[in-house]
Amino acid sequence: QKEVEQNSGPLSVPEGAIASLNCTYSDRGSQSFFWYRQYSGKSPELIMFIYSNGDKEDGRFTAQLNKASQYVSLLIRDSQPSDSATYLCAVRVSGYNKLIFGAGTRLAVHP
């Protein structure tokens, strides 16, 4: 059973701080990793994807991938109250064209 694990939270950070969201996965052959944001009552929307070890930056968001440790993270700099949402980590299963989602981490950014 291929799994994606996330801390359910809530992760509470003050406005302007860095929020760090973590995800581990069990399938060592996975190649593609995705972060989706889901506001309450809404559908998931893609924030970032990453394929290679290291960091990938897009505006206030940085995705970090460490395949040896089977670990992917999302950093949100200068967190805003509008970033308050559930963040879903998704892993594309090796050999298949499907995504396995974690249960998500709920982030709360307070003023």
Place this chain on the structure above:
Amino acid sequence: EAGVAQSPRYKIIEKRQSVAFWCNPISGHATLYWYQQILGQGPKLLIQFQNNGVVDDSQLPKDRFSAERLKGVDSTLKIQPAKLEDSAVYLCASSPRGGPGETQYFGPGTRLLVL
């Protein structure tokens, strides 16, 4: 460009009744996905279509769930008979070709409550 469309947005039924959901993907997208998202969990893939063929339905409870995409465009997902544990949001997503690096675009979902 119009997004993924789903209907209905909400549905309340009693257990043992049947229900159907409809999805229209982004124009030109060959790959269509149906996910089930139970409250507090991440989306779980139920079935994936490539054009009108099934690519993966390993997690579809085939004794009660069925799905079709007859003309390779829109799709319907049916539950018959429904159980209490089927209460969830049913999300439809699409992507251009289903390739490894592609983004999946989600529709607004259908919230199902089974009483």
